[in-house]
Amino acid sequence: MAAKPIDVAAGLVFHQQKLLITQRLEGSHLAGLWEFPGGKREPGERFEDCLARELREELGIEVALGKLFEEVTHEYPERTVHLKFFLCRLAKGEPRATGCAAFEWATRGSLAKRNFPPADERLLGRLVNTEPLWR
Numbered sequence: 001m002a003a004k005p006i007d008v009a010a011g012l013v014f015h016q017q018k019l020l021i022t023q024r025l026e027g028s029h030l031a032g033l034w035e036f037p038g039g040k041r042e043p044g045e046r047f048e049d050c051l052a053r054e055l056r057e058e059l060g061i062e063v064a065l066g067k068l069f070e071e072v073t074h075e076y077p078e079r080t081v082h083l084k085f086f087l088c089r090l091a092k093g094e095p096r097a098t099g100c101a102a103f104e105w106a107t108r109g110s111l112a113k114r115n116f117p118p119a120d121e122r123l124l125g126r127l128v129n130t131e132p133l134w135r
Contacts, residue, residue, distance in 0.1 A: 005082040009051035010038030015090035018105035034114040058099030063088035074119035
């Protein structure tokens with residue numbers, strides 16, 4: 001029987017027509033790949049609360065949380081993840097790489113130049129093709 005999926009909340013944090021991406025730490029699952037900031041949901045925690053907590057802890061920022069944009073369940077050989085991606089706007093603070101290897105404000109055109117986990121493939125296509133998000 002497969003293990004229960006790991007619930008993850010991730011933020012699509014937009015600011016000045018750019019999108020915040022972070023690089024996974026060395027020694028972590030999928031180390032070195034780029035991703036959308038967030039983290040694992042704790043038992044009983046709402047996805048929205050998890051995202052706010054993770055963004056504070058990992059980047060030192062606060063966001064205005066918007067609607068759910070994408071939901072994905074992806075099976076890796078070593079684990080299954082259930083991801084919920086929420087649209088957000090930067091509300092307070094400047095990102096600091098305290099819980100990630102690096103961060104970057106990506107443009108619509110630069111997303112394809114970074115390597116993301118396979119679970120993000122469909123989401124990346126939607127982001128690039130949804131022009132109003134980038135205004």
